Amino acid sequence: MIEKLFKLSEHGTTMRTEVIAGITTFLTMAYIIFVNPAILADTGMDRGAVFVATCLAAAVGCFIMGFIANYPIALAPGMGLNAFFTYTVVLGMGYTWQVALAAVFASGVLFILLSLFKIREWIINSIPMSLRTGISSGIGLFLAFIALKNAGIIVDNPATLxxxxxxxxxxxxxGALGFFLTIALVYRNVKGGVMIAILTISAIGLMLGDVHWGGLISMPPSIAPTFLQLDFSAxxxxxxxxxxxxxxFVDLFDTAGTLVGVAQKADLIGEDGKIPRLNRALLADSSATVAGALLGTSNTTSYIESAAGVATGGRTGLTAVVVGILFLFALFFAPLAGMIPAYATAGALLYVSILMLSGLVSIDWRDxxxxxxxxxxxxxMPLTSSIAEGISLGFISYAVIKLLSGKARNVSLSxxxxxxxxxxxxxxG
Incomplete structure (x- = not known):
């Protein structure tokens, strides 16, 4: 049955290889079960419910990607988008988290429609690569700002901001030690390095009396506080x-970039240069976002950390299914997730910001x-504490600068x- 579902022999892989790849991918991205509840809890959402929603949304996304698209790509609530949800939409703009969930749901539905009507290619191809890189890098700076603030390394100052x-x-x-440890472990290719760093810093905080022991394993908390709590009124x-x-846009570009990158690493791109079953993969991503909003979390998206599993031999959707199963097992570690302090996740946020800023190397700085x-x-993005404002001003500045520079013809209709x-x-406004 597994062979029929995932076509293991056709992809030159085995069940054992796929399981190992799934475990590897999970270990590299499991930090999200600690980081996402910590970020969304700042909106007033119930931390335990968000923890459950995070694990369930990730599992649903992985199962859809594995069974429908047959790709070794794992999904979970996206970094950057959760920060935008909390610090821009709720704390910055003053909307309730219920309204923010409705916005996430609407973006997921739009993503599905764009995929069904094949408009997504037009959007992706017509948005300049420089703007796409700027959006990703801006989110990276925003995450870095949040990380430094969570660790107390930077603080508010009326005179200098x-x-x-x-x-x-x-x-x-x-917080600084967590960052140094994260970078060192990732550089040394230690599986689960980011998660190990988070747990290590939390353990040190526990030994020093700054973190209080709350247990390790228990039945999952109730998801009722966030389940189906969407408010479409605004x-x-x-x-x-x-x-x-x-x-x-962020979900669309992030997903497209991840799919291309992981598919290339797994040698899954066809001779014509196209990614087979791309539409199914995009539908898996957008469907997971809709499901995640209903459960009570920000956008669920494809994770570039999936490349770690691909590097160990993962080639089919069985890898993603294994990751989904492990996220379901993680539901029983809610007490551990509840003990993780903000400064323990600062290193993970800074690490992700570095990955997102790396794209700036592709910009033609001479133009x-x-x-x-x-x-x-x-x-x-970081100066306004808003990803939306960064995107808005980026589009406007691109169009105006091209117009005044005599390059209006180089600007796409979109x-x-x-x-x-x-x-x-x-x-x-």
């Missing part, structure tokens, strides 16, 4: 339009009409349309 915190305090020292507000588009909008996008929509949003 932010300044250096008490660098010798316990939280700062442990979804048609002008301000929410950019929020839904931000969720959609100011390409480089300037990237810088605008990158800077405005960029003009999006820039115009964002201009109207600012005028109306």
């Amino acid at each position: 932010v300044s250096l915190g008490h660098i010798t305090s316990l939280h700062c020292v442990l 979804l048609l507000d002008v301000g929410m339009i950019s929020v839904v588009f931000a969720f959609l 100011l009409t390409e480089a300037a909008p990237v810088v605008v996008t990158c800077l405005m 960029v003009w349309v999006m820039a115009a929509i964002f201009v109207v949003k600012y005028i109306a």
Whole structure:
């Protein structure tokens, strides 16, 4: 049955190899079960319920990707999007987390429609690579800002906005140590290095009396506080339009980039240069986002960490299914997840930010009409604490700079349309 479902022999793999690949992928991305509840809890959401929603959304996404698309790509609530959900939409714009969940649901439905009507290729191909890189890198800077703040390394300052915190305090020292440990373990290719670093810093905090023991294993908490708690009442507000588009664009570009990268590493791209069953993979991603919103978490997306499993031989959807099963097992470790302090996850956030910033190397810095909008996008996200504002101003600056530089013909129709929509949003808002 497994051979028929996943075509193992056709892909030159075995069940044992796929299981090992699934375990490897899970270990590299399991940090999300600690980080996501910690971030979304800042909105007032029940941490235990978010923990359950995180594990279930990841499992659902992995099962859909594995059984329907047959790709060794794992899914879970995305980093960056969860920060946008919390610090921009809820804490920044003042919407409730129930409204934010509705926006996530709407972006998932739009993603499904774009995939069904094959509009996604037009969008992906018509958005300049520089803007896509700027969006990803800007999110990386935003995550770095949040990480430094969570560790107390930077603090609010009325005169200079932010300044250096008490660098010798316990939280700062442990947050910095967590970052150093994360980088060292990942560099040494230690499986589950990010998760090991988080647990190590939490254990040190426990020994020093800063973290209180709450147990290790228990039955999963109730998901009732977040399950089906979506509020669509404010979804048609002008301000929410950019929020839904931000969720959609970031998820779309992130998913497309991950699928291409992992498919290339797994040698799954056809002779024509196209990714087989791409539409199924995108539908798996968008369907997981819809399911995640109903459960009570931010956008569920494909994880580039899936490349770790591919590197150990994963070639089929069985790898993703194994990851999904492990996320279900993780449901019973809720007490452990509840003990993880914010400074223990700061290193993981900084590590992810480094990965997202690495794309800046592809920018042609000699062409100011390409480089300037990237810088605008990158800077405005952390400085406004809003991914949506960074995207909006990035599109507008790209269109205006190209127009004034005599390169208007190089701007695609989709960029003009999006820039115009964002201009109207600012005028109306």
